[in-house]
Amino acid sequence: MRIGLIGAGAIAKTAYLPALTRLSHIHLNAIVDSNSQILNDLSSEYRLGYLGDAVTQSLEHVDAVIVAVPNHLHFPISKTCLEAGKHVLCEKPITISSEECDELIYLADKYSLKLAVAHTRRFYKAAKRIKQIITSEELGEVKTFDFEEGTVFDWPTASGFFFDKQKAGGGVLMDIGVHVLDLLLWWLPYEVVHLDCQDDSLGGVEAFTRIKMEMSNGIKGNVTLSRLSVLRNGYRLQFEKGNIEWNPLFPKRIYVHNISKISKKVIKIRKELPVDDLLSDFIDAIENDRRPLASADDGLRVMQLIERCYHSREPLPLEWLKTKENS
């Protein structure tokens, strides 16, 4: 399977290129980027069928592509690739609107191609284990959830597109929020019947968001996200007979508390290589004509929820923003 990497920025360098080096069954045969310095640096490291800045030309050399460009380009580039008959694994968020996502899904169906999204968190063994605990109901039904994730933003973004509303589509919700909401909807696949969203945007992109939700089966919970500070960083699920806590930043431990057995245990995961598993799943889905674990439909569900959040958002009451003049 020949694969092309479109976009060789920070996520490619930190995640995809190291994973592709480890995965011998996937043949990286093309890299596309608009930055000539990046291309120059890569030319000595990789022997490729294509290394340049033209997406269309690169597609002759590959069967499938990874789209890892700024958010607003996910749609046009994925569209070009699908129309050229290539399978697509797109970075998150799959697009910056649900309309765009709908169109990509339509094209993938029309040409019988796989369209996957890099909802990498699903590929953590710990995340799969938690899903198992939920579906097996070994702790009973889920009653509430409380997910908090926040660190001080220090992603080595060269272009700064993250802070351009038009290019990023949003702030922390469109960034780390995609991962958090995807896990939520994967673990608890129910309709969100009610939500309240507050964030700290002052006309730019939000860096702190708080969402209260209620699901169709009565499960209630909160999601808190931050790019400005280190939060508790834990996903808490309260069940009838216990609770689970998992920290996505230290993913190899799941803390399980079973009230009925009065026991606390730690499930330890030995090795986590979620990006390797994401890529292997994408290739396997193509070869065996099956649905990828994180498909475009999952991307669409997350995007629809994010749109609802932005639509209903209220400003967070932040006292320290006020001054003597405007208090």
Added chain:
Amino acid sequence: MALKEKKVLITGSSGFIGGRIAERLWIDDRVKSHCLIRNFSNAARLGRLPVKMISGDLLERESIEKALEGCDVVYHCAYGNTNDAQLNRSINEEGTKNLGEMALKSSVKKFVYLSSVAVYGSNPPEMVTEDTPVQFSNDEYGNSKIRAEKICDGLLKKGLPVVIIRPTIVFGPFSPIWTIGAIKRVLVGGWEKIQNINGMCNAVYIDDLVDSLFSVTRIDKAFGETFIISGRSPITWNDFYGAYIELAGLPAPRIVSKRKKMVKSNFGNLLRIGVNISRKTFEPELVDFYLLMQKKYPQFTRSLDGLIRGGIKSNEINKFSQKTVYSIDKAKKILGYSPRSFEEGMKVTGDWLKHHAYI
């Protein structure tokens, strides 16, 4: 000169002070600042505002030209804080020169340089005013500010309407050293009362500093002048850290003798060496064990942390003993500067720390 409907360039806008200037300009006056950004990794706070971000830095004349386009006011807050001392010096000095010279050629009417009281060196006298001579010391930050101020003086002579502001220590939401650093310090038991050491702390709340930065652009008499900006009245370092200790809900620190402090420091040094050696071999197990201890014995692990991190270090004793007071009389007289009390500033700071889960 009111800032409403003015075009403002802020350098260092992804930092603590520059970030608050941009926030206040938008909240108070709906001014969309021009922000010159060298490193977007730090721009999450600024990204919440509808500002114009211009990628570039003070060593690239092309990006300065773009950033200055149509600007009436410049707040020059950037300084080199990389790991490269030579680059830092270039940013502070060559960068200030580049920006000032280009501002001189453009339509800039007010150029405000954010300096620091660090220009008075490591051992300032007990009363410092704007007339107190600056002093080179072993603090490269202060030295660099002196050299940048000299560049500003030169630019003033050439006709650039410069004002120099020398703030004392600035605390409040997002302050990396005097709020985030301070709360982290007290949370690990890093503050202690040492017998007979009760130096003065000249702390200013961020919004008081920003008020003064806005005032200097309104008041013509301010041009060509230098102002010290500090809080309403000086407090002691024990008051300053004591306020954070109270916010964190921790017990007041016990008074230790200087001798006891030295023994504690040496024991802490030994522990630190031990931890560093064992970390190399037993990192995951050690972290697990530590997290378990932290859950079961929080008070004990806090004390251990304090010991390992060293509490007050011997090279800080001089700073925390000094009785220096920085006078704000000139700012009061010319700018009508009227800062809030330390307690008022700390109240808002406490709310912010809670919101961001520091306490």
